[in-house]
Amino acid sequence: MTEQFPALIVVAPLVAALLVPLTARLSLAVTYCLILVSLMVSLTGALSALRYSLVEGAWHYYFGGWPPPWGIEYVVDPLAGIITSLVGLFGILVFFYSIPFLAGKEPREKGYFYSLYLLLLAGLLGIVATGDVFNLYVFLEISSLAAYALIAFGGHQGVVAGFRYLLVGTAAGTLYLLGVGYTYAVTGSLNMADLGNLLASLQSSRPVILAVALIVTGLGIKMALFPLYGWLPDAYSLSPPGVAPLIAGVMGKVSAYALYRLLYFVFKPGGPVLQVLDVVGWLAAAGIIVGSVMAIAQKEFGRMLAYSSVSQMGYIALGIAIGNAAALTGTLLHIFSHAVAKGCLFMVAGNGSWWGRRKISEMAGMSKAMPLTSATLVVASLSMVGLPPTAGFFSKWYLLMGAVEKGSWIYAVILVISSLLTAIYFFRVLEHVYLKKDPGASLGTPAEEGRSLRGWELAPSMLVPTLLLGLGILALGLFNAPFVDGLLKFSLPWRTW
Amino acid sequence: MDAIAGHLNYWLIAVLFVVGVYGLAFQDNLLKKLMALNVISVSTIAFFLNLGQKVGAKAPILPGGVKGGEAAAYANPLPHTLMLTAIVVGVATTGVGLAMIYRIFKHYHTLEESEILKGMRE
Numbered sequence: 001m002t003e004q005f006p007a008l009i010v011v012a013p014l015v016a017a018l019l020v021p022l023t024a025r026l027s028l029a030v031t032y033c034l035i036l037v038s039l040m041v042s043l044t045g046a047l048s049a050l051r052y053s054l055v056e057g058a059w060h061y062y063f064g065g066w067p068p069p070w071g072i073e074y075v076v077d078p079l080a081g082i083i084t085s086l087v088g089l090f091g092i093l094v095f096f097y098s099i100p101f102l103a104g105k106e107p108r109e110k111g112y113f114y115s116l117y118l119l120l121l122a123g124l125l126g127i128v129a130t131g132d133v134f135n136l137y138v139f140l141e142i143s144s145l146a147a148y149a150l151i152a153f154g155g156h157q158g159v160v161a162g163f164r165y166l167l168v169g170t171a172a173g174t175l176y177l178l179g180v181g182y183t184y185a186v187t188g189s190l191n192m193a194d195l196g197n198l199l200a201s202l203q204s205s206r207p208v209i210l211a212v213a214l215i216v217t218g219l220g221i222k223m224a225l226f227p228l229y230g231w232l233p234d235a236y237s238l239s240p241p242g243v244a245p246l247i248a249g250v251m252g253k254v255s256a257y258a259l260y261r262l263l264y265f266v267f268k269p270g271g272p273v274l275q276v277l278d279v280v281g282w283l284a285a286a287g288i289i290v291g292s293v294m295a296i297a298q299k300e301f302g303r304m305l306a307y308s309s310v311s312q313m314g315y316i317a318l319g320i321a322i323g324n325a326a327a328l329t330g331t332l333l334h335i336f337s338h339a340v341a342k343g344c345l346f347m348v349a350g351n352g353s354w355w356g357r358r359k360i361s362e363m364a365g366m367s368k369a370m371p372l373t374s375a376t377l378v379v380a381s382l383s384m385v386g387l388p389p390t391a392g393f394f395s396k397w398y399l400l401m402g403a404v405e406k407g408s409w410i411y412a413v414i415l416v417i418s419s420l421l422t423a424i425y426f427f428r429v430l431e432h433v434y435l436k437k438d439p440g441a442s443l444g445t446p447a448e449e450g451r452s453l454r455g456w457e458l459a460p461s462m463l464v465p466t467l468l469l470g471l472g473i474l475a476l477g478l479f480n481a482p483f484v485d486g487l488l489k490f491s492l493p494w495r496t497w
Numbered sequence: 498m499d500a501i502a503g504h505l506n507y508w509l510i511a512v513l514f515v516v517g518v519y520g521l522a523f524q525d526n527l528l529k530k531l532m533a534l535n536v537i538s539v540s541t542i543a544f545f546l547n548l549g550q551k552v553g554a555k556a557p558i559l560p561g562g563v564k565g566g567e568a569a570a571y572a573n574p575l576p577h578t579l580m581l582t583a584i585v586v587g588v589a590t591t592g593v594g595l596a597m598i599y600r601i602f603k604h605y606h607t608l609e610e611s612e613i614l615k616g617m618r619e
Binding site for chain 2: 152170190
């Protein structure tokens with residue numbers, strides 16, 4: 001059993017996704033148990049593979065016993081291990097969070113919803129675990145297709161947002177596939193490790209330059225790199241509040257992981273990749289500023305968070321572009337700190353929308369009615385702005401160190417300016433929540449009927465994940481040194497120890 | 498001239514790709530956009546199939562017990578296999594897209610994107 005762990009990370013949610021629509025018609029309790037068990041198996045697989053990779057080195061799993069480069073292999077090295085663990089953990093938390101939002105739906109509908117939810121997770125986990133560039137494409141499309149359909153659950157506006165995302169996302173996937181085609185034409189291989197060796201002598205050949213450009217564009221769209229972020233605000237803010245934390249929290253990060261993996265472990269910096277990284281750096285810098293400015297202009301809390309994601313994904317891309325040890329550590333740490341903080345903020349937004357508070361003005365006086373949610377909002381906001389001791393401070397600190405070390409003063413200035421802009425729009429929200437008086441002075445009535453909670457501000461299955469992510473932000477900040485030294489250091493493309 | 502005539506198939510594929518991107522960007526009708534998306538994915542599939550094409554090669558099938566011999570004499574089956582997967586992905590995408598188009602039409606009674614966006618903001 002244990003030697004199958006790398007495969008189980010992906011296979012467990014995939015199998016459960018197929019069973020859930022059937023079991024949902026028979027019994028909801030059985031369905032929820034099945035989902036939970038599959039998510040637990042997946043997380044256990046991820047964590048034990050991570051442990052193994054730290055002690056013994058990367059865990060290679062050959063599908064059907066075919067060795068690479070002929071067969072498809074899964075590779076769980078420390079980098080893939082920590083990201084799969086993050087996605088697995090999010091999967092469990094957001095599953096609990098989403099349950100109350102589906103309360104009024106029919107069992108059949110719940111079945112389809114969770115089937116898509118598990119497919120999304122299986123796709124995201126597969127992208128991280130696979131060691132094959134074509135397999136990565138397949139998982140990219142599985143996760144994206146599930147995400148389109150999940151966003152379409154968000155009412156008639158959600159369908160339009162989902163469809164527009166489908167058009168852009170599929171085009172992005174096709175660009176990635178074309179890039180894979182060019183590398184395959186030159187090397188005849190699809191295995192990442194094998195490609196890494198074969199491409200070393202081909203770095204300045206024209207098909208490889210084209211392949212890098214196509215792959216970066218494709219993944220750039222998926223991670224909403226400026227100016228390719230047009231799909232993101234609608235997709236994030238109109239998706240159903242039950243899954244928005246997952247979609248906004250980890251989906252973009254997994255694409256960022258794929259970009260990092262391909263640029264630093266397959267193509268390797270040098271020749272055309274360095275020029276592409278330059279372009280990515282400037283686009284990221286532009287995205288950081290544009291995203292922040294657009295976020296300031298928003299009236300709706302969820303939309304503000306979505307534009308802030310454009311800016312924050314810019315940080316991650318900027319670290320990849322700078323490319324020294326400090327900046328890459330910053331990128332990896334920011335993948336975690338932003339996933340946790342943005343997931344947490346989308347839960348806060350969901351908690352607000354539960355009581356019909358969507359606009360920032362409607363959040364006035366929320367601290368009285370929802371003290372715990374509001375306190376979590378404070379922690380998450382501080383992390384987004386980048387104040388110690390939250391996680392966001394340390395990831396931005398590493399990025400700043402990387403920029404200074406490389407002598408890119410403009411990037412350093414942009415990082416500081418953007419923190420100020422982020423402070424503007426988050427403190428405006430906090431001002432409404434804590435200082436302004438609520439015209440209604442109480443929780444008011446839930447946005448939909450049948451949502452009574454016997455004195456609690458929210459159902460525990462919504463409140464506990466929100467609080468856990470809030471604590472996660474603090475924990476990641478306070479224990480950032482052991483986290484970087486014990487895990488992230490081993491996820492860099494070269495040995496620094 | 499030789500650069501065009503020698504790789505005519507790839508140039509045609511490039512034209513097909515550009516036609517698809519044009520349709521995706523400039524058509525207002527959602528159904529046409531979905532069709533443009535299919536054109537793009539067909540051009541990618543054709544690109545891979547051209548990579549795997551080899552004149553005068555044998556099918557890569559070895560009867561039991563026969564040793565392979567020269568690899569150059571056989572066609573490479575991998576691009577075709579990959580495209581089988583890509584076709585399936587394309588079918589799934591089109592299916593999801595059509596289902597969404599159906600729901601959009603039922604609510605907005607139009608498929609013109611500009612009108613739908615107007616209806617959304619109201």
